[in-house]
Amino acid sequence: VSKRLLIIDDEPDIRTVAAASLQLVGGFTVISAGSGEEGLMKARQEAPDAIILDLMMPVMSGRETLQALKRDPALSCIPVILLTAKVHGVQQDEWQHAGAAGVLFKPFDPMKLAEQVSVILGWEAQKEAGAR
Amino acid sequence: VSHELRTPLTSIRAGLGLLAGGVMDPSTGQAKAMIELALNNTDRLSRLVNDILDLQRIEAGQLIVNMKPVNAADLMRHSVEATRGLAAQSEVTINLHSVDETLEGDADRLVQAMVNLLGNAIKFSPRGASVEFTAEKSGRNVIFKVRDHGRGIPPEQLEVIFERFAQVDASDSREKGGSGLGLAICRSIVQQHGGRVWAESQPGQGSTFSLQIPVARPGNGEPHRRMSA
Numbered sequence: 001v002s003k004r005l006l007i008i009d010d011e012p013d014i015r016t017v018a019a020a021s022l023q024l025v026g027g028f029t030v031i032s033a034g035s036g037e038e039g040l041m042k043a044r045q046e047a048p049d050a051i052i053l054d055l056m057m058p059v060m061s062g063r064e065t066l067q068a069l070k071r072d073p074a075l076s077c078i079p080v081i082l083l084t085a086k087v088h089g090v091q092q093d094e095w096q097h098a099g100a101a102g103v104l105f106k107p108f109d110p111m112k113l114a115e116q117v118s119v120i121l122g123w124e125a126q127k128e129a130g131a132r
Numbered sequence: 133v134s135h136e137l138r139t140p141l142t143s144i145r146a147g148l149g150l151l152a153g154g155v156m157d158p159s160t161g162q163a164k165a166m167i168e169l170a171l172n173n174t175d176r177l178s179r180l181v182n183d184i185l186d187l188q189r190i191e192a193g194q195l196i197v198n199m200k201p202v203n204a205a206d207l208m209r210h211s212v213e214a215t216r217g218l219a220a221q222s223e224v225t226i227n228l229h230s231v232d233e234t235l236e237g238d239a240d241r242l243v244q245a246m247v248n249l250l251g252n253a254i255k256f257s258p259r260g261a262s263v264e265f266t267a268e269k270s271g272r273n274v275i276f277k278v279r280d281h282g283r284g285i286p287p288e289q290l291e292v293i294f295e296r297f298a299q300v301d302a303s304d305s306r307e308k309g310g311s312g313l314g315l316a317i318c319r320s321i322v323q324q325h326g327g328r329v330w331a332e333s334q335p336g337q338g339s340t341f342s343l344q345i346p347v348a349r350p351g352n353g354e355p356h357r358r359m360s361a
Binding site for chain 2: 011013014016017018020021024025056085086106107108109110111113
């Protein structure tokens with residue numbers, strides 16, 4: 001059974017390419033949300049195995065979404081990987097302290113994204129790709 | 133700026149990377165959609181890079197090189213012509229009421245500033261609406277006004293929208309096709325001309341952007357430099 005990932009990013013095109021990459025290369029099942037609020041709702045509904053969370057989002061930022069996820073007893077155990085376009089100002093230690101499992105940077109290599117996610121989460125890479 | 137640049141770059145890099153990586157059949161609709169996505173984001177990135185370079189040059193004082201007497205009505209007419217395509221596509225009518233006054237400025241840059249304001253007014257207008265583009269002499273200045281009937285701007289945003297990447301709604305850049313730098317460029321151009329630009333709005337009832345440019349000093353303004361059509 002493939003692992004289920006929830007991507008939370010306000011940019012629809014980023015959601016599309018990240019989902020395609022994780023599905024086609026990694027064989028993951030991907031659920032998407034376009035805002036922090038929608039992400040929290042889908043996390044409760046779908047109980048994903050992990051969450052990939054964009055840091056810079058309007059209204060409810062990635063930082064606020066992470067805090068809300070970690071405050072909720074039903075969601076706090078879901079590992080969260082942060083996705084950011086910022087090169088400076090993101091200290092891995094800081095985010096691990098805030099409860100994130102790791103940080104990935106934009107632009108990402110779509111052929112390696114699934115592997116990077118698996119490495120961060122300690123999962124065996126799911127090699128079997130989805131439909132070609 | 134890094135976030136604004138990296139966002140479209142990520143979509144381009146990932147979209148093309150998936151195609152090059154051979155995980156998508158090139159003949160499928162999914163592959164075609166990915167090419168389209170990369171192309172759209174290339175356009176978005178191009179607009180952004182052009183505007184960033186433009187703003188840098190303007191702020192460094194490198195672009196205002198052609199200060200000459202220019203006719204206000206000519207500037208307005210050229211600005212309307214430059215936005216005619218966008219207006220038609222958006223089904224928005226521009227009502228022009230010009231004034232025959234001579235300013236001293238760089239005609240291309242002043243048109244660029246006016247096109248920015250008109251472009252915004254069109255993009256934020258509902259279909260079938262009109263945009264009023266007027267001018268009047270006020271003392272030693274001409275005040276150009278661009279009035280739309282769009283969603284308006286919250287009072288607390290009226291100043292900050294002239295800052296870089298300060299759109300009222302973060303989705304405006306991708307949905308309205310702007311770079312988030314248009315008003316910053318407009319303000320820089322106007323300031324280089326000794327003028328000012330400001331916004332007034334009633335949320336839900338539209339916005340008015342005013343652009344004040346000094347008239348040419350006596351002796352500098354004649355003969356009018358009419359721009360070629």
